[in-house]
Amino acid sequence: MSFLEKHQRNVDLTAFDxxxxxHxxxxxxxxxxxxxxxxxxDGKFVGTHCEECDVIYSPPSVYCERCFASLEDSWVELPSTGTVVAFTVVTEDDQGKELDCPQVIAxxxxxxxxxTFVHRICDCCIEDLAIGAHVQAVFKPKKERKGTLDDIEYFEIAAE
Amino acid sequence: MSYRKVACVGAGITKFVRRAKETGRELAWEAAKMALDNAGMTLADIDCVVIGTAPDAFDGVHMKGEYLADGSGGFCKPVMRHFVGGGTGVFAPIHGWQHIASGKFETCLVVTEEKMSSCFPAPAGAFITIFDHTTEQPLGPTLIWIFALEMNRYMQRYGLTEADIAKVSVQNKLNAIDHPAAQLGAKITVKDVLESEVLAWPVKRLDISPASDGAAAIVLTSEHKARRITDKPVWVSGVGWALDTAYWATRDLYYPQYVEKAARMAYDMAGIREPNKEIHIAEPYDPFDYKMLHHMEGLLLCKRGEAAKLVADGVTARNGRLPCCPSGGALGVGNPIAATGLMKIIELFLQLRGEAGKRQVPGDPRIGVAQAWGDLMQVGTVVVMSR
Known part of the structure; x- marks a missing residue:
């Protein structure tokens, strides 16, 4: 029936929210x-290193997904720079509404x-952005950092 | 019907706690790694992975099976997740059994996990939508409504009192004192249960198992693999599962038909004709104290309405004729849903190998049964294990 009739209002379907x-x-x-x-x-990235598989995880894992070794005592420091593996420019939100400012995600x-992990790229960098671009993390000022993903403001093209 | 024989050769379990710091993945890895170590195996020895985990709404992760896959050893392996609500944990070895009994795989890592504390402040909010949105939700039901109606009907049908039922909670929490993974092992009295806060009469706080975080895992193998790994394999000798009507209030509220159907299927496969005489040890699902009694009857371990008397007479105690929940059960060890069912399977594994330590039941048990209950409270899952 619903295929044949055109309902203009939810109540016509005797529906309720x-x-x-x-939470x-x-x-x-x-x-x-x-x-x-x-x-x-410290405004730094750390990772875990599986010696057996010679794999470094950052964001880290306390186990190696390949061999299941414990990496709980295998911490390493990493630089705050990285390479763009892929990127996109997002123009609508999850409800299909146009964003005021397009968002660059890589x-x-x-x-x-x-x-590999996913984060924002500063929209000021869009002209120079390409797959393979070298980028660096921009952290929020220390006193604004809360220990969450948003402590990384975004990544921008690395100054080299 | 011919199946290949399937053995359990290793087991691992995390401590069950109210709120774990570990993520669900980390809990899964801890249990899975422990199971492999216990079997003397590595991830490279595993052909396939089975993940049992109950509603995504508990952990707050949709597609929870995929989320847990790497911590469960699923990297670049065939992985399947199953979900039958509270029945998930005892379905986990059935799911793993299917993979090996069929001849497709030689080894299977079976991992179960639940992190109920993510759902804050209580997981109950996640459950409103399991009720029918048109005919039930407008009443504002909670899960405890189901259990209160069942418990009341069960007491009325057999002339039982709240004190008769409270004895189950006393027994299981006492047993849990000896379980290293236990969250709520305690020495309590019937009076403590009766005087605890009423949630929905006749269900009181101490009639109920807690919300928990935890994970459990086992390793299943084919017969010839098992013979090479251990001289003490424990066989998955019977499996059964069945659904009752989807309309929970229409169900027979004082007798779990779904458990009987599943049990008969498992007993038939295991060649058990008189379960009340042939089963040495039982782990019926006990998220509520009356539910252990319900399930003992559904498992045909006693006559209908007789289970409470067996508990009162000490028959179900660890040193009784038919120990029930020697682990401490969901009431004592805790209830991270899917992991609880597998905890019961692990208890049979340890008891049948004579490795249950302080919890070891006397008399050299050879055959055990474990059972869980779930979905919209109408599924029964049953596994018989033997050595």
Whole structure:
């Protein structure tokens, strides 16, 4: 029936609104705690190193997903620079509404790391942005940092 | 029907806690690594991975199976996640059994996880939408409504009192004192249970298992692999699962038909004709004290309405004729849903190998049954294990 009739109002369908009332409190976890503490306190990236597989994880993991070794005592420091593996320019939000300012999002592999993570790129860099571009993290001022992903303001083209 | 024999050769379990610092992935890895170490195996020895985890809404991660996959050893391996609500943990070894019994794989790492503390302040909010949005949600139901109606009906049908049922909580929390992973092991009295806060009469605070974070894992293998790994394999000798009507209030509230159907399927496969005589040790699902009694009856371990008397007479105690929940159960060890069911399987594994330490039941047990209950409270999952 719904295919044949055109309903202009929800009430024509004898419908009503509902919601799933849930709220979450996530923990950073063992690895996340060290990663975000290093960003907050020192403005630095850290990672974990699996010697067996010769893989560096940053963002880190306390285990190696390949061989399952514990990496709880295998911490390394990484520079705050990395390479753009892919990027996009986002123009609509998740509800299909046009953004006031397009957002540049990239998959970034930190120098020395084997995994990749996603973060913002400063929109001032859009002209020079390309896959393979070398970028560096811009952290918020120390007193504004809270130990979350937003402590990284964005990445911008590295000054070289 | 011919299946290949399937053995359990290793087990691991994290401590069950109210709020874990670890992420769900980290919990899964801890349990999975422990299970591999226990079996003397490495991830390279594993052919496939099975993940059991209950509602995504607990951890607050949609597609939770995929999220947990790397911590469960799923990197570049065949991975499947299953979900039958509270029945998930005892379905986990069934799912793993299917992979090996079929002949497709030789080894399977089975991992279960739940991080209920993410859902803050309480997981209850996640459950409103399991009720029918048109005929039930407008009443504002909570899960405890289901259990209160069942418990009341069960007491009325067999002339039981709240004190008769409270004895289960007393027994299981006492047993849990000896479980290293336990969250709520304690010496309590029937009076403590009766005087605890009423949530929805007749259900009181101490009738209920806690919300928990935790993970558990086992390693399953084919027979010839098992013979090379250990001289003490524990066989998955019977599996069964069944659903009752999807309309929870229509169900027989005092008798779990879904458990009986699943149990008969498992017993038939295991060649068990008289479960009340042939089963040496049982781990019925006990998220509520009355529920252990319900499930003992559904598992055909006693006559209908008789379970409370067995508890009162000490028959179900660790040194009784038919120990029930010697682990301490969900009431004592804790209830990180999917991990709870597998905790029960692990208890059978340890008891049948004679490795349960302080919890070891006397009499050299050879056959055990574990069971869980879930979905919209109408699924029964049953596993018989033997050595």
């Amino acid at each position: 509902g919601k799933i009332p849930v 979450y409190r996530y923990t950073l976890g063992l690895a996340g705690d060290k990663f975000f503490t290093a960003i907050k306190k 998959a970034i592999q930190l120098d020395g790391a084997d995994n």
